[in-house]
Amino acid sequence: MTSPHPPAPASGPAGPDEPPADTSGDTSTDTSSPAAGVGELSRRAALNTAVRSVAEILGKVATLAWTVAAARTLSTEDFGAVSYALTLMLLLSSVAAWGFDSGLVRRGAAEPDSLPRLYRATQVEKTGLGLVVFSVASLVAVQSRADTGTWVVIVLMVLAGFPEMWSQSARGAAAVRQSAAAVSSALVVQRLVTAVVIVAALGLGLGPVGVASGFLVGTLAGWGAHVLAVRRLDLHTRTRELTREDLAAAASGTFLLGVSSLVLMLLFRLDAVLLAALKGDEAVAVYSVAYRLLETVLFVAHAINQAVLPVLSSTSSTLRRRNAFERGVAVAGFVYLPFAVVCVVEGERVLRLLFGAPYGEAAAPVLAWLAPAPMLFAIAFFGNSLMLAQQRNRLLLASSVLALAVNTGLNLALIPAYSGVGAAIATSVAYLAQSLLVVYVVRDLEDRPRLLQPLTSAVLGGVVLLGVLLALDLPVVVELALGGVVYLAAWALASRRLAPDQYAMVAGVARRVARR
Numbered sequence: 001m002t003s004p005h006p007p008a009p010a011s012g013p014a015g016p017d018e019p020p021a022d023t024s025g026d027t028s029t030d031t032s033s034p035a036a037g038v039g040e041l042s043r044r045a046a047l048n049t050a051v052r053s054v055a056e057i058l059g060k061v062a063t064l065a066w067t068v069a070a071a072r073t074l075s076t077e078d079f080g081a082v083s084y085a086l087t088l089m090l091l092l093s094s095v096a097a098w099g100f101d102s103g104l105v106r107r108g109a110a111e112p113d114s115l116p117r118l119y120r121a122t123q124v125e126k127t128g129l130g131l132v133v134f135s136v137a138s139l140v141a142v143q144s145r146a147d148t149g150t151w152v153v154i155v156l157m158v159l160a161g162f163p164e165m166w167s168q169s170a171r172g173a174a175a176v177r178q179s180a181a182a183v184s185s186a187l188v189v190q191r192l193v194t195a196v197v198i199v200a201a202l203g204l205g206l207g208p209v210g211v212a213s214g215f216l217v218g219t220l221a222g223w224g225a226h227v228l229a230v231r232r233l234d235l236h237t238r239t240r241e242l243t244r245e246d247l248a249a250a251a252s253g254t255f256l257l258g259v260s261s262l263v264l265m266l267l268f269r270l271d272a273v274l275l276a277a278l279k280g281d282e283a284v285a286v287y288s289v290a291y292r293l294l295e296t297v298l299f300v301a302h303a304i305n306q307a308v309l310p311v312l313s314s315t316s317s318t319l320r321r322r323n324a325f326e327r328g329v330a331v332a333g334f335v336y337l338p339f340a341v342v343c344v345v346e347g348e349r350v351l352r353l354l355f356g357a358p359y360g361e362a363a364a365p366v367l368a369w370l371a372p373a374p375m376l377f378a379i380a381f382f383g384n385s386l387m388l389a390q391q392r393n394r395l396l397l398a399s400s401v402l403a404l405a406v407n408t409g410l411n412l413a414l415i416p417a418y419s420g421v422g423a424a425i426a427t428s429v430a431y432l433a434q435s436l437l438v439v440y441v442v443r444d445l446e447d448r449p450r451l452l453q454p455l456t457s458a459v460l461g462g463v464v465l466l467g468v469l470l471a472l473d474l475p476v477v478v479e480l481a482l483g484g485v486v487y488l489a490a491w492a493l494a495s496r497r498l499a500p501d502q503y504a505m506v507a508g509v510a511r512r513v514a515r516r
Helices: 042-073 076-097 100-110 110-142 148-159 161-176 180-203 207-233 244-252 255-278 280-313 320-354 357-370 373-389 391-445 452-470 476-498 500-515
Strands: none
Touching: 042 076, 042 180, 042 207, 042 280, 076 110, 076 148, 076 161, 076 207, 076 255, 076 280, 100 110, 100 161, 100 244, 100 255, 110 161, 110 244, 148 161, 148 207, 148 357, 148 373, 161 180, 161 207, 180 500, 207 357, 207 452, 255 280, 280 320, 280 357, 280 373, 280 391, 320 357, 320 373, 320 452, 320 476, 357 391, 373 391, 452 476, 476 500
16 A cells, blocks of 8 residues: 555646746636636646646556555465555654645745745654654564564565655645646656566565565655756755754644644554454455555545645635635546446456455455545545645644544444454545535635535446446456446536536646647
């Protein structure tokens, strides 16, 4: 499991060859005017999402490739141990990352001139905290695992947390500069190197230690690529040039953000930790293959948020904020609603195709219960970003704590009896609770964004897809290909009639990405 830290910092949009958009005072062609249609700011944000998404797709394919290779090569117990170590690293990284990256994006978007010093100070703060957190937690984890091979895997994965955190700060800075192409390429490099090294290590029979070593090598290579990428963004500040005021500015206002980020990461990863404690590494392995498919599509929510958060943070226009939120929900629904249909109807066949027969039957019920989680996560995620932009950090934290409480209680109640299925139920119900609270709070704010209208086209397309998958009896790859074509046609027809602005935005971005 290698999903980004929720909530992720923003990431940006246009390529380095384009000047950054001045979102603070742009009123020429933006969506704050109803007659303006799809304005330049919305087009830029959508293009940012598309550029980031293309890179994430390539990266996710690479990540899925090494995960499939590991699941098919390692024993169930060894694959579960690797998944546990990776989960532990992500949890610890969330503590060390605190709320620094979200603060970097928010403050950097509002005060562009301060970004170089904020970027460097953010890295210093995260590294210092990481040294303490990683050292203490690694010692505890090693003591709890008698097997030498397992604790070596844990140590290697934890070390990978440092370059992973540094790369996240680079992506956050690029988001503020609205320059997605360079850091997106660096992310692809990281994922591809990781996949190649891990697959090679598995081929050499190096087992779980080889997987962990490959992950560390990949994150280090990715960090080097990110360093080269941000050199183009005018972020030249040396660590020794930082003052106490710079460090204080990087840490200012991050307490509630950090607590909320940690709570969200616990919500995102606690299930695997509790599964390992209550059911062992084999249960973690079965749960992980289903969770991997969920994680593979979560990049859409993060890519959207990375384009939307700077827009939300840099404008005081309530209409622009509402439009950004609604379009984010619409794009998420375009991907996540058909994903849910496929998981429920064809989940077992997809799992067999990717991970092999041993995982297909065991993990299919887990995947079915996880099916609605991405859409619910996206709604809560974008709502949290809206509250973050309005500096309503206490409400943001309250929504996260509620979801974590629901998730923890249900995990403890359901895992002993239902193992991975219980963890999947807990995950989806927790995100449902969080999204309901976020929707209630957001609708109570002055922005009052809509939810049902942005999802209408995707719902209609999903119903058509459901009928196609139930009617066909073909090889799973053929069914999914035909279903995808029918879904796109149904969505396009519905959106052109019911939401022409959404259709124009998606079609325009597709054409611009194709030209690039």
